[in-house]
Amino acid sequence: MLEIKGLRSGYARGADILKGIDLNVTAGERVAIMGRNGMGKTLLAKTIMGLVKPSAGDIRLEGAPIGAMPAHKISNLGVAYVPQGREIFGDFTILENLRMGVIGKPKLGLEGLEKIYDWFPILRERQSQRAGTMSGGQMQQLAIARALIGRPKLLLLDEPSEGIQPNIVHEIAEKLSAISATEGLTVIVIEQNFEMVEILAERVAFLENGLITGESPTSRLVAEPELITQNMGL
Numbered sequence: 001m002l003e004i005k006g007l008r009s010g011y012a013r014g015a016d017i018l019k020g021i022d023l024n025v026t027a028g029e030r031v032a033i034m035g036r037n038g039m040g041k042t043l044l045a046k047t048i049m050g051l052v053k054p055s056a057g058d059i060r061l062e063g064a065p066i067g068a069m070p071a072h073k074i075s076n077l078g079v080a081y082v083p084q085g086r087e088i089f090g091d092f093t094i095l096e097n098l099r100m101g102v103i104g105k106p107k108l109g110l111e112g113l114e115k116i117y118d119w120f121p122i123l124r125e126r127q128s129q130r131a132g133t134m135s136g137g138q139m140q141q142l143a144i145a146r147a148l149i150g151r152p153k154l155l156l157l158d159e160p161s162e163g164i165q166p167n168i169v170h171e172i173a174e175k176l177s178a179i180s181a182t183e184g185l186t187v188i189v190i191e192q193n194f195e196m197v198e199i200l201a202e203r204v205a206f207l208e209n210g211l212i213t214g215e216s217p218t219s220r221l222v223a224e225p226e227l228i229t230q231n232m233g234l
């Protein structure tokens with residue numbers, strides 16, 4: 001459903017950090033992108049989302065070229081992004097934050113809210129409270145829920161385990177796997193934390209020096225964990 005070929009991209013003109021990314025993700029698949037800090041994982045997510053324009057290469061979503069599209073159009077085609085750091089509006093209530101997930105989507109209202117609340121019951125319980133009062137794990141659930149309420153086909157997550165306690169990391173990974181399985185949601189997760197990757201992703205692609213330098217089924221990395229450090233150039 002997502003085909004990336006020869007993708008080059010950078011934050012500054014003429015300084016490409018991604019130097020020819022090739023990556024194919026099939027519908028309903030859950031793929032993790034792992035790599036050392038500063039390798040351009042966030043840039044890859046931002047480029048797929050249309051927040052940074054590629055300087056070369058091709059990105060296709062279900063066959064349609066999206067590389068030159070602005071972010072709101074890509075969002076309307078069914079791609080959602082949960083950024084690193086979550087970007088929750090702490091002064092707004094949980095429900096108000098969820099409403100933001102359907103802004104700019106004229107065909108969607110809050111009809112998906114009950115399903116979202118069934119997936120993340122803490123958000124139902126606390127819907128009228130200010131989001132800034134929640135724990136890191138609860139805020140991450142809210143950020144994911146805000147992305148899901150727009151009914152994406154492809155969900156991009158950037159370091160969702162950051163700043164979250166291990167038991168909540170497991171819970172979020174299991175929840176996302178279940179949602180992906182029941183809804184056919186395709187997931188690309190940028191993640192350094194293998195505990196989340198192990199539960200959530202079926203396959204790992206390693207990003208090193210601007211290229212995808214290796215790929216492996218997650219099960220193989222569980223059996224041979226030394227492959228993780230080798231592939232990450234550590």
Ligand SMILES: Nc1ncnc2c1ncn2[C@@H]1O[C@H](COP(=O)(O)OP(=O)(O)OP(=O)(O)O)[C@@H](O)[C@H]1O
Binds near residue numbers: 017035040041043044
């Ligand atoms: N807004 C920006 N303008 C210019 N350079 C940037 C900007 N944001 C990040 N960079 C640099 O671009 C490179 C790639 O950053 P990016 O955040 O995409 O990597 P990453 O693999 O996601 O790293 P991390 O795991 O630390 O978030 C890094 O060297 C970073 O310092």
